Amino acid sequence: MNPPQDDALETAKLKRENEILSQQVKRLIRAEGKLYEYQEKLDAQLKEYQELYDLSRKLHATVNIGNILKYAVEYAIHKLEYERVLIFQQVEGADDFTVCALDGYYKQEEKEHVMGVTIKRNDALLSALRDGKEYLICRACDENKRLAGWQDKLLMNEYVIYPLVSATWPFGFLAAGNSLENAGFYRRVNDDEGALLGVGNLVELLSSSIENYIYHTQMERALKQQMVAEEKYRKLSEELEQRVTARTSELEAANSELTLLARQLEVAYNELKAAQSRILQQEKMASIGQLAAGVAHEINNPVGFIMSNLKSLQKYSAKRSEFIRIQAEALKELSTGDDNAVLRSVRDHQKAMKLDYITEDIDNLISESLDGAERVKNIVQDLKGFSRVDEAELKMTDINAGLESTINIVWNELKYKATVKKDYGNIPLINCNPGQLNQVFMNMLINAAHSIEQHGEIAVRTWREGAYLKVSIADTGCGIPEDKLGRIFEPFFTTKDVGKGTGLGLSIAYDIIKKHDGEILVESEVGKGTTFTIVIPITEDSE
Numbered sequence: 001m002n003p004p005q006d007d008a009l010e011t012a013k014l015k016r017e018n019e020i021l022s023q024q025v026k027r028l029i030r031a032e033g034k035l036y037e038y039q040e041k042l043d044a045q046l047k048e049y050q051e052l053y054d055l056s057r058k059l060h061a062t063v064n065i066g067n068i069l070k071y072a073v074e075y076a077i078h079k080l081e082y083e084r085v086l087i088f089q090q091v092e093g094a095d096d097f098t099v100c101a102l103d104g105y106y107k108q109e110e111k112e113h114v115m116g117v118t119i120k121r122n123d124a125l126l127s128a129l130r131d132g133k134e135y136l137i138c139r140a141c142d143e144n145k146r147l148a149g150w151q152d153k154l155l156m157n158e159y160v161i162y163p164l165v166s167a168t169w170p171f172g173f174l175a176a177g178n179s180l181e182n183a184g185f186y187r188r189v190n191d192d193e194g195a196l197l198g199v200g201n202l203v204e205l206l207s208s209s210i211e212n213y214i215y216h217t218q219m220e221r222a223l224k225q226q227m228v229a230e231e232k233y234r235k236l237s238e239e240l241e242q243r244v245t246a247r248t249s250e251l252e253a254a255n256s257e258l259t260l261l262a263r264q265l266e267v268a269y270n271e272l273k274a275a276q277s278r279i280l281q282q283e284k285m286a287s288i289g290q291l292a293a294g295v296a297h298e299i300n301n302p303v304g305f306i307m308s309n310l311k312s313l314q315k316y317s318a319k320r321s322e323f324i325r326i327q328a329e330a331l332k333e334l335s336t337g338d339d340n341a342v343l344r345s346v347r348d349h350q351k352a353m354k355l356d357y358i359t360e361d362i363d364n365l366i367s368e369s370l371d372g373a374e375r376v377k378n379i380v381q382d383l384k385g386f387s388r389v390d391e392a393e394l395k396m397t398d399i400n401a402g403l404e405s406t407i408n409i410v411w412n413e414l415k416y417k418a419t420v421k422k423d424y425g426n427i428p429l430i431n432c433n434p435g436q437l438n439q440v441f442m443n444m445l446i447n448a449a450h451s452i453e454q455h456g457e458i459a460v461r462t463w464r465e466g467a468y469l470k471v472s473i474a475d476t477g478c479g480i481p482e483d484k485l486g487r488i489f490e491p492f493f494t495t496k497d498v499g500k501g502t503g504l505g506l507s508i509a510y511d512i513i514k515k516h517d518g519e520i521l522v523e524s525e526v527g528k529g530t531t532f533t534i535v536i537p538i539t540e541d542s543e
Helices: 004-060 065-078 108-115 124-130 193-246 255-289 291-334 339-352 355-386 399-409 434-450 505-515
Strands: 084-090 096-103 118-120 136-138 158-164 172-178 395-397 418-424 430-432 456-465 468-475 519-525 529-537
Touching: 004 065, 004 193, 065 084, 065 096, 065 172, 065 193, 096 108, 096 172, 124 136, 124 158, 158 193, 172 193, 193 255, 395 399, 395 434, 399 418, 399 434, 399 456, 399 468, 430 434, 434 456, 434 468, 434 505, 434 529, 505 519
Parallel strands: 418 456
Antiparallel strands: 084 096, 084 172, 096 118, 136 158, 158 172, 395 430, 456 468, 468 529, 519 529
16 A cells, blocks of 8 residues: 555645646637637538528529619518518609518508609708718617617618618618517618628619610610611711712802811711710620629639538537536546546547647648638639739739739639630730720630530740740630631621620730730631630830
8 A cells, every 4th residue: 555645745746737737628618619609600601601601603693673673672671581571763854762572561552652662862861871871770669769660661660771782872771670560570670790791781682683774775875876877877978979979060059068078077087986885885884793693602612612621620519519528527437436537538539539729720720711712812802913904003013913814813703614724924014004904815715615615725925036025825715717807806896696795805905015116916716715825015124
């Protein structure tokens, strides 16, 4: 038997180990609580982002304003879980806003009531929005008479109102909320930032889709104006030619009439130029909007493996919880059983559950998730840099970096159609408008992808040749017939099927390169593919 002094030392040692284990259990329990809380928030956010992504795909697939508003009210009811939602739109030719979409009103008398509600542009309800407030919120017990007065009109005991597109000159308004008798069964209306995040995201996405609809409508109107101006210009030209030919001998006598016709011709020509300018601007906006679905898809991939990592973390958390339970039971047995045996049992469970591996793998999962978030960040930064197509400033630019950024942005258009091969040469920086050149690269890359029926190849190459920098984009697509090759840079000429192209992309690209004192060369063979070569002079400040 051990002397009493040795027993006392052993007992003290066990007590210290017991205290250490107790502290570790407490820390693990606190950490587990925080982990569960953080995971629940992440799961909710990921679910909402996935639903927003699905809504975004539906909205970008249509330019019908009725469908856009219908999808929005359905999302507010079924995903955000408000009982009722209304969308007001300005009456054409008037300053009033009336209901154009609704959901959650199931009684006929309720529908008839809210369909008759009108918001005047100068209504006191909207004054706070014109003063810069992001939204209006009214709760059941709100003492603001201006807001409470609309509870009976909207048949909502609590509601939130957001302007659509612009607060100072809105396209319309979205109102979401709950009735008095059913408020407890739906998402409550309050001004907590987290509670309003979902409806705020919906409003931003809906406003973006409405802007796309407005741009599309303006483009259609501009095209009609273009056709009218062209017809007017053609008729005046024909009339002028006929009169000059028929009345050469009477030119002096008809000088005043000829002068008038010339003025009319000048006016018609200016109208034609103005219409073309508007259409070119709309094409620029459309080219940016075209990227939305592809970028959303590229963002969805890293979000997917972040979700997968979170599921693994959830399993690891369950194992840690089980180990904490085992430790807790072991602590109870320390005072009644063989202490060494209890400690060995705890260590055996720790090995069996592979807690050391789990601890190490948690860091790996977090690192991978951060890498995925960094990828999303880089895609957004590429899109931000790409979109500055209207800036007038010239700057020293790395063309290789611009090409790489543009390929990243349109990757969703390319990856299913072709293998992209890149051969970037050692080229100098050049003084140019990088946003406009990126637009040229994007147009040619997307055209290359569209020309490939099945899987093919797109080759991108840069090199220096004397005093010129050259960029070639070659595809193995269907090629361009020889009789059409000479017209591809004409405005409104397209080789694509009806409805798949405006015929403005290459015309805009040609204009941009001409402004950089360059040129675009093209070689094509039907059935084998097409190669576009962009030639830009290297200025002295580029050396």
